[in-house]
Amino acid sequence: MALLEIQDLHARVEGHEILKGLNLTINAGEVHSIMGPNGSGKSTLAAVLARRETYEVTRGRVLFNGKDLLEMKPEDAACEGVFLAFQYPVEIPGIGNAYFVRSAMNAIRKFHGQDELDAMDFLPLYKERMKILEMDDKLVNRSVNEGFSGGEKKRNEILQMAMLEPKLAILDETDSGLDIDALRIVAKGVNAMRGPDRAFLVITHYQRLLDYITPDFVHVLVDGKIVRSGGPELALELEDKGYGPSEADVPQALPA
């Protein structure tokens, strides 16, 4: 059984149809990358999978681990193992970073009938993973993302992912705004989590990230649909030639 199975997904935002019949299957252990022009619907797909209520699904079916994902609330999807690293992580003044992650972990543990972690169990683990991501200790008690630099916000998303250990991690342009060192660190964090039980959906515009996180499949999303799929080499080709249809797909102009 596939981990994620999307069939003929249509979704709209504020009355505009953005996803127009999207199909995608992801198996556990795989890394998929989605590329595509601005506004093509990549973040919309991510939001629908994370069950954001302002995105309305009008048609189609999504199964996650055999369960109907579209029936789930955001918190249920998260507890089932869906994680979204946001393109634009929101700042939440007044809620401590570590406190937030511990609350999230405990919510998920509770869902699975596990005991809650207290601060003593949690903190060493949290700090250890922070160290891997080369994050400053002082971010522990700062409010969630408040006053974080762009790079710190993105690393904070990966840190949360590392703590929550999802089955499917969707990374929405986690690479944008990162300098090359930060990119390497983030990729290291992601690669450390690759494994047979976990899948990744990596949304990006750049081959740069895929040099570090090698995908098994690359898909091109244009105007709400996947128009092409291929292996890692497709990303290189896209970087070279843009998102237009491949030459093979374009009818050859007739010789004069």
Next chain:
Amino acid sequence: MSTTANNTENENATATGKLGTYLEAYGELIAERQERDPVWLRQLREDAWRRFYANGFPTTHDEDWRFTNLAALAKTSFQRAVKGSGTVTAEQIEGFRVLGAGCRLVFVNGHFAPELSDVCDLPNTLEICSLERGIAKAMEGSASNGSAPVGCAPEGIEQHLGRYADLRRDVFTALNTALWDDGAYLRIHRGAVIERPIHLLYVSAGAGAAIMTHPRTLIVAEPTSHSAVIEDYVSIGDETAFSNAVTELVAGQDAVVSHFLVERENLAAFNVSTLRLELARGTNVSSHSILLGGGLVRNNVHPVLNGEGAECLINGLFVGAGRQHLDNYMLVEHAQPLCSSRQFYNGILDDRARGVFHGRIVVHKDAQKTDAKQTNRNLLLSDDARIDTKPQLEIYADDVKCTHGATIGQIEEEQLFYLRSRGIEETSARNLLLYAFAAECLDRMPESPAREFVAELIRVRLTDLAQNHQVAVLAAPVEEETQHWEEVR
């Protein structure tokens, strides 16, 4: 013509009719206190009574009461609670205890309840007693010409009581001054550092009729002393009551004082609290108002910065649901140069609750280099909730810095989604966001048992609110209110 005359007569008749129960209460009280009140106090009461009786309760035509309609208060006939009305046991008030408090005075329906109070372990640098006892002792003292009794040296009472709270400006202060039965008297000696907060618990306990109390508190913080006082209003049972409290807090040079007002009465309660702060040179005084309960609440905070370099923090949180009406009226007077005042009020309103923040700053002629700041932030959780916020500046000096800002917003869908996307269930997520907003107010309090105490009250209140609130929120950006200072000349 005759009809008009009749109408006028009728109106007058009903107006005095409405004040009739107050007149009765006043007559009763004066008769009771014939022997007990010293002459100066009798005069003060009489003057206050005249003020109140001549004016009656304000209407919404009065600019200071524009957003708060007192009709329901005015038409209820409240009885003065006689001593011993409403029996309260120690168990009943056990739940109101403040952990870590140094001592506690308990008042039941406006009367001191020594058997419920707890004043052991007092440092000898702190005098605390009921105001009535203090005055009684002062009377004995002057009669026998002996020294003041142990526990309370009440010579400060005459010097300070009624000197600051302005009964000419405010009829509720006048009413309180005329009708108070009892309250607390505190004197913190020069240089004393009182580590643990002093808890003043004012309990309204149903006595079979709508009762009124007029608690009066006098706090004299002598120079360079440090102290914290919690004034706490609670009710037992769900009967309606009217608490009209006045507190005068006098801070001597370089004194540091924190005052906490906690309003957690039942939803049928009317509560008018007036806190008058007098700040001498170099003082650092903070007022923290936590309004969680009460049906109709008016919270008046009136600091006068009356010595160079005085600093005043006016911090507050009001949380309303149902049909609660929570009105905050700030009057910050800068009377001397180089003082700074900071007003921060956060409001959370759900259902049909209504909040008011009226922040008035007066900078007197001599108060050069005044630095005054005012911020009011509000979260509205329902379409029917409402906040009226009104900044007002009255300025007679030329070298001053005054800023103000007000925001009105809703819980942000983006933040709520972020929390939920990590597995946190909607109610908890909402609760976390509410608490984060309220925590801005807690962060402005020094770490202390008083802060722990109010933090817990807030946590419980917000959990209730998050649970009751099942209406879906729509994406709603925080809108900056473009309200300008109203200039008063």
